[in-house]
Amino acid sequence: MSMSDTIPRNAGLGETATGLALPFGILMLVAMMVLPLPAFLLDLFFTVNILISLLILMVALHTFRPLDFSSFPSLLLVATVLRLALNVASTRIVLSSGHTGTEAAGKVIEAFGAFVIAGNFVVGIFVFAIIVIINLVVITKGAGRVSEVSARFTLDAMPGKQMAIDSDLNAGVLTAEEATMRREDVGREADFHGAMDGASKFVKGDAVAGILILAINVIGGLAIGTLQHDLSVGQAAQLYVLLSIGDGLVAQIPSLLLSIATAIIVTRVSSSQDMAQHIKGEISMSRAWFPVAGVLGLIGLVPGMPTMLFTGMAVISGVAGYVFRQTEMRENTDEIKQNKAPEEPSDPDSLTVDDVADLSAVTMLLSYPLLTMVDADDGGPLARRITSVRKQVSQALGFVLPGVRVRDDLALPANAYQIKVGQTVVAENKIYPDHKLAIQGANSRIKVVGMDVKDPSFGIEATWIKPERELEAEANDYVVIEPETVLATHLSQVLYKHASELIGQDDVQELLDNLTGVAPQLVQSVIPKLLPLHSLTAILRHVLRERIPISDLRLILELLSEMAARNLSIAETAEALRPNLVGLLIQQSTPLNEPLPVVTLESSLEHLLINSAKQSEGDQLLLDGALAERLVQSLVDLNEEQTEAGKKTFLIVSPLIRRKLSTFLRQHIADFPVLSFTELPDGRQVDIIASVSGEENAPTQ
Structure with missing residues (x-):
């Protein structure tokens, strides 16, 4: 077996193991609710639960935007199920073996209960209640509300964001790949906030479950201890209350950590920095720290106040403001240096060509x-x-x-x-x-x-x-x-x-050099033997003037070699190239499987323009002022209507007036391509959306 055969198989095994880990873990959590666990496994799982909660909180703190942690709702569900499974397993041990001593449910529960209670059951219960209230009423409720509002606004804003992406794509600001990625991000953002709206309910339900489980453990433990194991009420309370509070705390601490992580994720503003850097950059304003120092100093002077404490805080705030002020001054100095104009020459009367x-x-x-x-x-x-x-x-x-x-x-x-x-x-x-x-x-x-x-x-x-x-x-x-x-x-x-004004002979030569690597004989036979470089540049400028791409330079040179014997002018040569190049322009705006939207002129108007073109010299088209105004206004209205609908429209006219009419319209309309009947691609379906009349007050049909 070769090495190339081994690597894919190993990679496949790794992917299979990773794919099986999560389903196996979920089944194990369900089993924990049914099967009894020994105390040492409870200690291990409680420790793993705290580890997972801390890890999720740290990842949430270091994300740049909420979508960077898009798996958070699923992780929140898994962590909640783990904690509930541990509650069920620990409740079974507490109620069945709690009469044997506080170590019955493991070292972790015993340590948490003994540390918080410290010999006073009432204090322990109140501390647990306060932690649950903070988690449930403050953090979880606030995070749930933020999730609900974020989900609603995100879904409402989706159509506008999609239209903005389409606008950037049509304007050339985004490539097709970038637009696809942006659309996927918009969809993922909506899915994420919708999932977070539901996931926040897990945390709330978990907090409520913690209160109920504590009550069940205390009431059930007292009943079992006094009725089944003949313990006094004081002995039963000493054992079962300690174990119940320890069990509740060891579950509520990770729950509190996850609640904080949830609140951080849903309140996170997209930024190029993590949360710590983001907050530091926004609170490090010296203008804010100096007033704080002044107010703290004044409070310290009030009779009866701990003067040393408030004065110390005022000094710390003043030092922080001074440090931030020095940082701001250094940044401003660096910016001034970067934007500083180049030094003037030593001789004020000197003047070089670079200056003008x-x-x-x-x-x-x-x-x-x-x-x-x-x-x-x-x-x-x-x-x-x-x-x-x-x-x-x-x-x-x-x-x-x-x-x-x-x-x-x-x-x-x-x-x-x-x-x-x-x-x-x-x-x-x-x-x-x-x-x-x-x-x-x-x-x-x-x-x-x-x-x-x-x-x-x-x-x-x-x-x-x-x-x-x-x-x-x-x-x-x-x-x-x-x-x-x-x-x-x-x-x-x-x-x-x-x-057409931005392409020069150097640019055309660069295109020819690139084509030489593919078709050297074609380039050598046409340039400069049949056509000098400056003439080719002038022809390409004529083509570009009407936004027709020149990307197929090989086809252009082949056509020019066939036209060499016809002795055409630059403008006539460019016009003769158009039927073979117009397809490149059309395919950029209208897909091949969609009909081509076109506008035509009524026959009377077209005959009038043909007669005018015959009487006009050069590329100018002489028209009556009122007629020209009506024609331009009709086409402008059509162009705006089609642009708002996201379509590119073409004006189709007779070959006799195409060039002169295009020159005339370019002075009034930015982008309304004019094609002749002979330039329409063979087999292309056409949709005539309007026919323009030159008559006054005549509607466009």
Whole structure:
């Protein structure tokens, strides 16, 4: 047998043993309730019970978010069943052998009972009652209420979160794999909070069972001791009360630990830190510690108060405030150093080309309040979003987009930003980093309170809301978007729109070098023999201008080699390539098994546009102003309607006017692809959703 044969078998045995451990353990717990156990096994199991409770509590303390401990409800059930099984087993021994002495039920129960009672039964009973009240009334009841509310809000917010994921996916902020993982997290979060709502009832029932078991042990022990074993009431009480309280405490201490763990899990806020780090980071404000020190010092001066104690606490609080203040000053100094501008040259009159030339292909300028979204170390959430958008758009268009340079511009108004392609500002708007953008859904009936604006990317009505209103908005079918996502989505639209300006000869040469490894003869026969590099770059720019991907460069070169003898212009060559490349654009928006939603022009309007195109020179389409306005408005309304429905619509026209009409519409509508009848893929099902008329007040059919 080879080593490769042995490893999978061993791994399979390990997995089988792990899978059998839990069912076997559950059956053993059930057996403990039926079969008598010796005292030494009770001691062992009680110790294991305390170990498990402590372990669960420590794991709960060190989780970053509740979902990191998603097995907690199941563990809580198993731990509760273990504790109840031990209660049943210990009750059997206490009632059957308690008359023989306090060591009858084992060392653990005897030690707990003797330590708490300390010779006074009444004190022991009261201590047990207080522990049960703390567990049942305070911790368990509060945790149960939090679990119930969390489950309700989580389920109400699920549709909004799913729509937010779909919005990020459509905008290119998330990949398909990331969106799938986010959807799974949303589903797991709902399942977890629902399970926690039920699991909190285990802890409550366990506390009630502890009280009943204690009463049964005391009453039953006194009756058995006096009636069956001829013990006096005092002797029976000395034996059975000690054993009953010891048994109750050894079960209630782990129950209290699990109740605390439950409360920690359900009140935990998702963070990148564990609970200790999270609390330390939020309470280490020097502005809070100095007033505390002052108030404690004043209380210590009140006549009759323990002056030394309060003064000592005041000094400790003042020292803590001083230490935290020094830490804050060091952090501020480090931040200033990181953001400090480069030193000016020694000669104030010197000027270099670097001072006046900015070679960045894409630049994002941020006003001062928006700098909070950019971290000095890793760029913060905005930088990660920009990287994701750049990767998504590059994959969609077929070439590597240049990097986006993020800079601050103190001349911009507060909360404003600009996006530049080269040195030209192509987009600008405002976002609010301390708010979130809520976009109303189809089923929203309540208007959320906030600043009403238009979404920068799609022009949809939206509202900037405070973070504390997020759950309210999601429950009312709003899609809530983070500010950095809003900015990244706007950047995505800009990159798509200006992709033709971002590709250069160096980028095309990089694509050719990559293709050379697969089809070297094709590249060498076309570039530069049939077509120079600058001409190929110009053709690809024409193709990208209408968002058609150039990812299939091999097909493009093969088609160009066939067209070489036709002596076409750059624009005519790009137009001739389109029928073979349009399928790449269509498949990005409409699945193959769904009909392609298209808009057509009525025959009278199309004939009018054809006549106008024949009379127009170049790529310009000369139209009457009123007609142009009606045409654009009709298409804008259709585009907004389909965008809200999550669909991509195409305008289908005659090949004679396709290019000129597309050039005309790009000036008014950001993304409304214009195809000719000859460019529709063979065998593709088409759904004509509207036919546009050029007549005044004529409805769109």
